[in-house]
Amino acid sequence: MSTTPLSLPQPSQKTPEFGHDALIACESLVRIYQSGSVEVQALQGLDLVVNSGEMIAVVGASGSGKSTLLSILAGIDAPTAGRARVDRWNLLTMSRADRVHYRRHTVGYVRQQTASNLVPYLTSRQMVDLPMTAARTPARDRRARAAELLGALGVAQCADRRPAQLSGGQQMRVAIAVALANEPHVLLADEPTGELDTATSAEVFSALRDVNRQLGVTVVVVTHDPEVSGQVERTVAIRDGRTSSEVVRRTATAADGGTHVIAEEYAVMDRAGRVQVPRDYREALALTRRVRLALEADHVTIRPDLDGDA
Numbered sequence: 160m161s162t163t164p165l166s167l168p169q170p171s172q173k174t175p176e177f178g179h180d181a182l183i184a185c186e187s188l189v190r191i192y193q194s195g196s197v198e199v200q201a202l203q204g205l206d207l208v209v210n211s212g213e214m215i216a217v218v219g220a221s222g223s224g225k226s227t228l229l230s231i232l233a234g235i236d237a238p239t240a241g242r243a244r245v246d247r248w249n250l251l252t253m254s255r256a257d258r259v260h261y262r263r264h265t266v267g268y269v270r271q272q273t274a275s276n277l278v279p280y281l282t283s284r285q286m287v288d289l290p291m292t293a294a295r296t297p298a299r300d301r302r303a304r305a306a307e308l309l310g311a312l313g314v315a316q317c318a319d320r321r322p323a324q325l326s327g328g329q330q331m332r333v334a335i336a337v338a339l340a341n342e343p344h345v346l347l348a349d350e351p352t353g354e355l356d357t358a359t360s361a362e363v364f365s366a367l368r369d370v371n372r373q374l375g376v377t378v379v380v381v382t383h384d385p386e387v388s389g390q391v392e393r394t395v396a397i398r399d400g401r402t403s404s405e406v407v408r409r410t411a412t413a414a415d416g417g418t419h420v421i422a423e424e425y426a427v428m429d430r431a432g433r434v435q436v437p438r439d440y441r442e443a444l445a446l447t448r449r450v451r452l453a454l455e456a457d458h459v460t461i462r463p464d465l466d467g468d469a
């Protein structure tokens with residue numbers, strides 16, 4: 160007797176999780192602050208993916224949510240909703256003990272005000288030593304690591320000085336060394352050059368680049384400084400608590416062998432396929448509520464709905 164072969168349905172391919180191969184993945188991240196009877200939506204569905212080894216800048220107007228994002232990634236603040244993962248840690252569900260471990264080993268955080276990163280009565284060496292002592296690193300390793308970090312950041316000569324005996328740039332570099340003490344995968348820096356003059360901020364920025372390139376630490380730096388954002392490979396712009404656009408820079412080689420940097424701006428599409436069309440584009444073509452979308456061979460067009468009022 161012949162049997163008819165059964166045609167079984169193919170098992171559905173599971174869509175990989177958003178940013179599954181990235182080191183940092185935030186999806187539809189929301190943070191609502193309640194101040195009295197007023198609710199402030201600091202983050203309103205932010206998406207962000209950062210790959211291991213990248214150095215990115217986060218820019219945006221004052222109040223757009225940059226510091227909120229950084230303090231969530233630092234494990235200091237908790238999101239209200241959405242998803243946020245750094246390395247193997249889910250930032251929404253981690254326990255208090257996980258959070259301590261995460262803050263100690265996975266991320267280093269440099270706060271916005273330089274002084275708030277430092278302890279006035281400790282020397283630079285003692286400050287770098289502190290997080291390692293908390294992590295129970297043996298004394299010999301602590302000494303070696305502190306010397307290595309202060310050297311790598313160009314402040315070896317400041318090892319025995321207290322914060323008041325350091326310049327602003329030196330204080331910031333010591334703060335970066337402290338943040339790197341326990342060999343985190345990620346360094347988060349909130350406006351590290353905000354209080355510095357142009358020359359000093361260039362030095363601090365170059366120290367951050369060295370940390371990224373030489374130590375392989377993934378760096379996320381919040382900045383207002385176009386000099387800083389212009390020098391990283393990717394700049395993410397936040398507007399009203401959402402990722403609005405990204406600028407990607409790459410080095411191109413011309414026919415004569417000379418190199419130059421090409422910066423291209425991209426709109427960011429979320430997982431549901433939503434893209435924000437910039438206001439000046441919308442106004443230029445009077446794009447309003449309804450638009451015509453057409454799929455072409457290698458692009459999609461958006462046209463005004465000229466029959467809209469018919």
Ligand SMILES: Nc1ncnc2c1ncn2[C@@H]1O[C@H](COP(=O)(O)OP(=O)(O)OP(=O)(O)O)[C@@H](O)[C@H]1O
Pocket residue numbers: 192193194199200201219220221222223224225226227228
């Ligand atoms: N603890 C808080 N309680 C209430 N509202 C807050 C709190 N922290 C931040 N906010 C509000 O959330 C919004 C985003 O603030 P956030 O500090 O993240 O912005 P920012 O982009 O870092 O600004 P800046 O560039 O000025 O530092 C602002 O409206 C701010 O007033």
